[in-house]
Amino acid sequence: MVTKMTSKEHLDEVLASYRECPNPRLVQIMTSLTAHLLAFVEETGLTRDEWMSGIEFLTATGKKCDDERQEFILxxxxxxxxxxxxxxxxxxxxxxxxxxxxxxxxxxxxxxxxxxxxxxxxxxxxxxxxxxxxxxxxxxxxxxxxxxxxxxxxxxxxxxxxxxxxxxxxxxxxxxxxxxxxxxxxxxxxxxxxxxxxxxxxxxxxxxxxxxxxxxxxxxxxxxxxxxxxxxxxxxxxxxxxxxxxxxxxxxxxxxxxxxxxxxxxxxxxxxxxxxxx
Ligand SMILES: [Fe+2]
Incomplete structure (x- = not known):
């Protein structure tokens, strides 16, 4: 019987994708960011609708930025x-x-x-x-x-x-x-x-x-x-x-x-x- 992939195995697979990265600081930052982000999704049981709301919110944040306004810093x-x-x-x-x-x-x-x-x-x-x-x-x-x-x-x-x-x-x-x-x-x-x-x-x-x-x-x-x-x-x-x-x-x-x-x-x-x- 094929065993189902666990969230830990999924995390490991994502993190392994950085194995060829030549920049150790980038690997450190992306490893930590990925681990926290995936843990957040699991911990909150994030729904598909909530995930999409987040995508739309970040998209709107980007669209609000121009030379005078920096909505991401805000x-x-x-x-x-x-x-x-x-x-x-x-x-x-x-x-x-x-x-x-x-x-x-x-x-x-x-x-x-x-x-x-x-x-x-x-x-x-x-x-x-x-x-x-x-x-x-x-x-x-x-x-x-x-x-x-x-x-x-x-x-x-x-x-x-x-x-x-x-x-x-x-x-x-x-x-x-x-x-x-x-x-x-x-x-x-x-x-x-x-x-x-x-x-x-x-x-x-x-x-x-x-x-x-x-x-x-x-x-x-x-x-x-x-x-x-x-x-x-x-x-x-x-x-x-x-x-x-x-x-x-x-x-x-x-x-x-x-x-x-x-x-x-x-x-x-x-x-x-x-x-x-x-
Ligand atoms: Fe001020």
């Missing part, structure tokens, strides 16, 4: 994958600033400004806010020539790339520290905003009765020769969405008081090669 964000990738890759030492997600609205090439300048347009109607602090290492030594890239939404809750009324590079600016490592610049208080919900990710959130809000924050990307790049946000302590961030990016250590027109925070960088990764 999907990765709301699934918690993007934040975990940062946790796995950035792994700060205890003294260093915690990282969080880069997000889909980062743009390289922001305007290079002088300390004290504003990243907000002159006619911005937001609440004025001054960010200040020091870029330093874990020993407290100020870091000279650290480059800060800063970006946030307008008071209406949109990034420049989302709102045709905003000039390109509005609410963005880059700063370079001097010998004292200090930074200070003007902006307006960031506001809570909703991630885009007019695509398949929005359908997923609504169908799952999930929040689409992100708590008010300003983004920082800090680079300095000899140190690990830091990608993080600073969050407004008064936001009602700190505990329901749609992309799971909030870290307690990154929450700052923005109530008094001033927010102060030191950005602490790890020496390159000091932590387990990078």
């Amino acid at each position: 999907l990765s964000d709301v699934l918690g994958v993007s934040m975990l990738v940062e946790m796995v890759n950035q792994k700060p030492t205890d003294s260093a600033t915690e990282p969080t997600v880069l997000g889909p609205f980062y743009r390289p090439g922001g305007p290079e400004l002088s300390m004290g300048d504003s990243i907000a347009p002159d006619d911005s109607d937001g609440q004025p806010l001054i960010f200040s602090g020091m870029v330093r290492n874990a020993s407290g030594e100020p870091l000279r020539d650290a480059h800060l890239e800063v970006w946030q939404t307008s008071p209406e809750g949109f990034y420049d790339v989302q709102d045709p009324a905003l000039d390109p590079m509005s609410y963005r600016g880059n700063f370079t520290t001097g010998v004292d490592g200090r930074f200070f610049f003007e902006t307006v208080r960031p506001v809570d905003y909703q991630i885009p919900t007019d695509g398949p990710v929005g359908v997923l959130l609504r169908t799952s009765a999930r929040e689409s809000w992100r708590p008010a924050h300003t983004h920082f990307l800090v680079t300095c020769a000899g140190y690990k790049t830091l990608i993080t946000h600073l969050f407004d302590a008064s936001s009602p969405h700190l505990h329901s961030d749609a992309v799971f990016g909030v870290r307690e250590s990154l929450v700052v008081d923005m109530n008094h027109d001033e927010a102060s925070f030191d950005l602490v960088l790890d020496v390159a090669g000091e932590s387990p990764v990078n």
Whole structure:
């Protein structure tokens, strides 16, 4: 009598198809991905209709992408994958600033400004806010020539790339520290905003009765020769969405008081090669 193939034998057959692959890292990734994906199908008893719904959802996600919109990154964000990738890759030492997600609205090439300048347009109607602090290492030594890239939404809750009324590079600016490592610049208080919900990710959130809000924050990307790049946000302590961030990016250590027109925070960088990764 012929014995019926088991799911384990099926998995082994699929994995064996990679035996000639010359790239060991690709084999490792595909082996793990395949094993988890097949286990997921078996564990949930995935029906044919559910499988097809998944195919249609991913197809719609791809169709929503263009030069301005990246629905797959948004999907990765709301699934918690993007934040975990940062946790796995950035792994700060205890003294260093915690990282969080880069997000889909980062743009390289922001305007290079002088300390004290504003990243907000002159006619911005937001609440004025001054960010200040020091870029330093874990020993407290100020870091000279650290480059800060800063970006946030307008008071209406949109990034420049989302709102045709905003000039390109509005609410963005880059700063370079001097010998004292200090930074200070003007902006307006960031506001809570909703991630885009007019695509398949929005359908997923609504169908799952999930929040689409992100708590008010300003983004920082800090680079300095000899140190690990830091990608993080600073969050407004008064936001009602700190505990329901749609992309799971909030870290307690990154929450700052923005109530008094001033927010102060030191950005602490790890020496390159000091932590387990990078
Ligand atoms: Fe953001």
